[in-house]
Amino acid sequence: xxxxxxxxxxxxxxEFCKPVLFINxxxxxxxxxxxxxxxxxxxxDKITREINDLIKKxxxxxxxxxxxxxxxxxxxxxxxHGWGFTYEILLEKGLKPQxxxxxxxxxxxxxxxxxxxxxxxMLRMIVDHLPxxxxxxxxxxxxxxxxxLNSELGQALQKSDPNGPLYGMITKIFxxxxxxxxxxxxxxxxxxxxNQTDSIYLVNSDSSSRVKRLGVMEITDLxxxxxxxxxxxFAIFGFxxxxxxxxxxxxxxxxxxxxxxxxxxxxKIHYACxxxxxxxxxxxxxxxIDKLDDVVSKWLKADPTAEYRRDEExxxxxxxxxxxxxxxxxxxxxxxxxxxxxxxxxIVYREKITEKSPIYYTKSxxxxxxILLYIEPLDEITEHLxxxxxxxxxxNDKDRAKILREExxxxxxxxxxxxxxxxxxALVNGTSGLQRFDRVKSYLSAAFRDWLxxxxxxxxxxxxxxVIFTDMTIHEDTRHTSYGQIAGMAFSAMSLAMLDxxxxxxxxxxxxxxxxxxxxxxxxxxxxxxxxxxxxxxxxEGEYVRxxxxxxxxxxxxxxxxxxxxxxxRAFFGYEFLGFEKVPASLEEDLIMEIRKRKxxxxxxxxxxxxxxFIYKRT
Amino acid sequence: xxxxxxxxxxxxLVTSGSYEKKRIFxxxxxxxxxxxxxxxxxxxxxxxxxxxxxxxxxxxDSDLN
Ligand SMILES: Nc1nc2c(ncn2[C@@H]2O[C@H](COP(=O)(O)OP(=O)(O)O)[C@@H](O)[C@H]2O)c(=O)[nH]1
Ligand SMILES: [Mg+2]
Numbered sequence: 150x151x152x153x154x155x156x157x158x159x160x161x162x163x164e165f166c167k168p169v170l171f172i173n174x175x176x177x178x179x180x181x182x183x184x185x186x187x188x189x190x191x192x193x194d195k196i197t198r199e200i201n202d203l204i205k206k207x208x209x210x211x212x213x214x215x216x217x218x219x220x221x222x223x224x225x226x227x228x229x230h231g232w233g234f235t236y237e238i239l240l241e242k243g244l245k246p247q248x249x250x251x252x253x254x255x256x257x258x259x260x261x262x263x264x265x266x267x268x269x270x271m272l273r274m275i276v277d278h279l280p281x282x283x284x285x286x287x288x289x290x291x292x293x294x295x296x297x298l299n300s301e302l303g304q305a306l307q308k309s310d311p312n313g314p315l316y317g318m319i320t321k322i323f324x325x326x327x328x329x330x331x332x333x334x335x336x337x338x339x340x341x342x343x344n345q346t347d348s349i350y351l352v353n354s355d356s357s358s359r360v361k362r363l364g365v366m367e368i369t370d371l372x373x374x375x376x377x378x379x380x381x382x383f384a385i386f387g388f389x390x391x392x393x394x395x396x397x398x399x400x401x402x403x404x405x406x407x408x409x410x411x412x413x414x415x416x417k418i419h420y421a422c423x424x425x426x427x428x429x430x431x432x433x434x435x436x437x438i439d440k441l442d443d444v445v446s447k448w449l450k451a452d453p454t455a456e457y458r459r460d461e462e463x464x465x466x467x468x469x470x471x472x473x474x475x476x477x478x479x480x481x482x483x484x485x486x487x488x489x490x491x492x493x494x495x496i497v498y499r500e501k502i503t504e505k506s507p508i509y510y511t512k513s514x515x516x517x518x519x520i521l522l523y524i525e526p527l528d529e530i531t532e533h534l535x536x537x538x539x540x541x542x543x544x545n546d547k548d549r550a551k552i553l554r555e556e557x558x559x560x561x562x563x564x565x566x567x568x569x570x571x572x573x574x575a576l577v578n579g580t581s582g583l584q585r586f587d588r589v590k591s592y593l594s595a596a597f598r599d600w601l602x603x604x605x606x607x608x609x610x611x612x613x614x615x616v617i618f619t620d621m622t623i624h625e626d627t628r629h630t631s632y633g634q635i636a637g638m639a640f641s642a643m644s645l646a647m648l649d650x651x652x653x654x655x656x657x658x659x660x661x662x663x664x665x666x667x668x669x670x671x672x673x674x675x676x677x678x679x680x681x682x683x684x685x686x687x688x689x690e691g692e693y694v695r696x697x698x699x700x701x702x703x704x705x706x707x708x709x710x711x712x713x714x715x716x717x718x719r720a721f722f723g724y725e726f727l728g729f730e731k732v733p734a735s736l737e738e739d740l741i742m743e744i745r746k747r748k749x750x751x752x753x754x755x756x757x758x759x760x761x762x763f764i765y766k767r768t
Numbered sequence: 769x770x771x772x773x774x775x776x777x778x779x780x781l782v783t784s785g786s787y788e789k790k791r792i793f794x795x796x797x798x799x800x801x802x803x804x805x806x807x808x809x810x811x812x813x814x815x816x817x818x819x820x821x822x823x824x825x826x827x828x829d830s831d832l833n
Contacts, residue, residue, distance in 0.1 A: 152797070152798035152799060153796075153797050153798045153801065156796040156797065156798075157796075160794070160796055166794075171806065173797075173801055173802040173806060174801070174802060228802040228805035228806035228808075228809070228823060229802070229805060229823060230823070231809060231822055231823045266809065267806065267809040267822075268809040268810055268812060268813040268822075271806065271809065271810060272810065272813060275791050275793050276789075276791065279791050279793055280791075281787045281788055281789070281790050281791060282787055282790055282791075282792055283787045285792075309787075311785065337792065365778060365782060367778075367816075368811070368816070368827055368828060372775045372778055372779075373775070374775075374778065374779045374782050374783070375779075376783055377782060377783075378782075378783060378785070380787055380790060380792075381782050381790070381792075382792060721800070723798065723799065
């Protein structure tokens, strides 16, 4: 249920979508697990309860959002065989659950398909329990939109007013193999009416685009509709943008760039976009490099959880993402359009600290500038807020401080002194005011980011670090305060501090959920524990045994084949990113050397001698 | 529910100002829990496939893997 749970958290918790429940594959409870009607209903009750517990946790104020078989907001059925029912449908037909069981035992699936067709309960749940677009906008807009609710636009959005200013969101990008992977954009109009002839402005990309065709999607075909009023989904051809984009009419866009930057947009969907695994890709024909660039950027717009960059040192293109399986699928898709050489999957580790460092005082190479700083582990809540972009560098100080205060318990004063946030880390000005600071501020941020990007243990990214500078001396002559000078002193102070903050390599860990056929659970468990995995739960489920646990991502490479082999291909399994954990001490040094070797770095642990000459000694 | 393969009727529904009968919904669940299979029945109801094909056709599976 791991993925189902995450999806409910996102849709009900963050997007404020009201749920109804369809419990599927009930045929298997009856014919495979041979549960009695009584036991089947107990199982269905248990599932409903678990779902409701989750809903209550994420939407405690929304009473009435739970699902209930007695209130017809739960369908029970089998999509494979095409039947399903809600409570009222059974009553109307004068049927009892036992009748359904009886038909199964007689093998009369056609009767079930004819008498309890699945579309009926699904459609009824949708119509009777889900809101129409106008009712939904009223309560959803205040949560999913970042602007002023009392403005003209704010009012129109809450009413889903087709006569308001044009405003909406692109929610999904679909690259159609039948149309040579040309993009189809799916979106929703939340205010105003979208006309075929409109030019639209993309708020986050700060660019305008023309629409070639406007309409609605029917499976994979676009049916032209010249006008789409608020409260409808639409599809367009003509351009591409990242999914999650907010759009409005180009005519309503301010000329001034600063003013445009302040335009409100829909809350970004907070993907935890973490690089956990990466693969290098290169076109087989070097002339196809531009084409590869194009193809990859298109796929990434459709799938914003992956990242793509050119590695400066090796000149390779690196595709990375949170899910090894997802990267594998992405690489296959890209390979269908451009022939590429594909590297082996590489795990991306994190460099983290576990203690507060002493204060370090360093100077720039020209001795004209000095900085005094220490570092300490950032709390996990703040780290998460930064990683999901909820706290970011583009916010104004006040808004950012408010979130940090309310959600992560920051001190009000300190929360307003943030100079930069990046990669789950924060740079804080701990002084009470500095002369000429504005002049070096951007240099300091750039140094902070570079340092985090390739940190000191093995040039892996560092996360969860709070850097606090408590004093700085900046030379008055700009000739002495170049980026190199400022970055040099900051780099050495942060690096020295890191060595003294008990730094370690952390590895990505996956949650794993396997359904193994009974009898094979022993060998499946062995496969996991042999690969440094930990089993947390083993429960028999009829002829299957459900095995749950966790395993380092590095150890999952090739695990699918092993599990398939020891279960004759009869196991189901899924995994999901869980978090980062410290690499066991016995493996850490070897791992560091292995990464350093791959990156052509000196095969030794980092030490003070690299930065000692920058230490400022009072004379 | 509007029968599809009928662009005029769809355009009429989309542009009509009466919202009581409109619903925007999505289906979400773990991979392989049956989203695509179940969706076939809603499409059948909309007239997009023969009754006996629902559950087999997996009409919204666009993936080319
Ligand atoms: N036994 C059984 N199998 C089902 C049922 N619904 C779907 N399946 C099977 O589960 C697999 C995945 O279904 P699919 O609709 O592709 O799942 P999706 O990944 O959620 O879209 C297919 O092999 C279906 O035939 C059901 O009610 N009972
Ligand atoms: Mg599917």
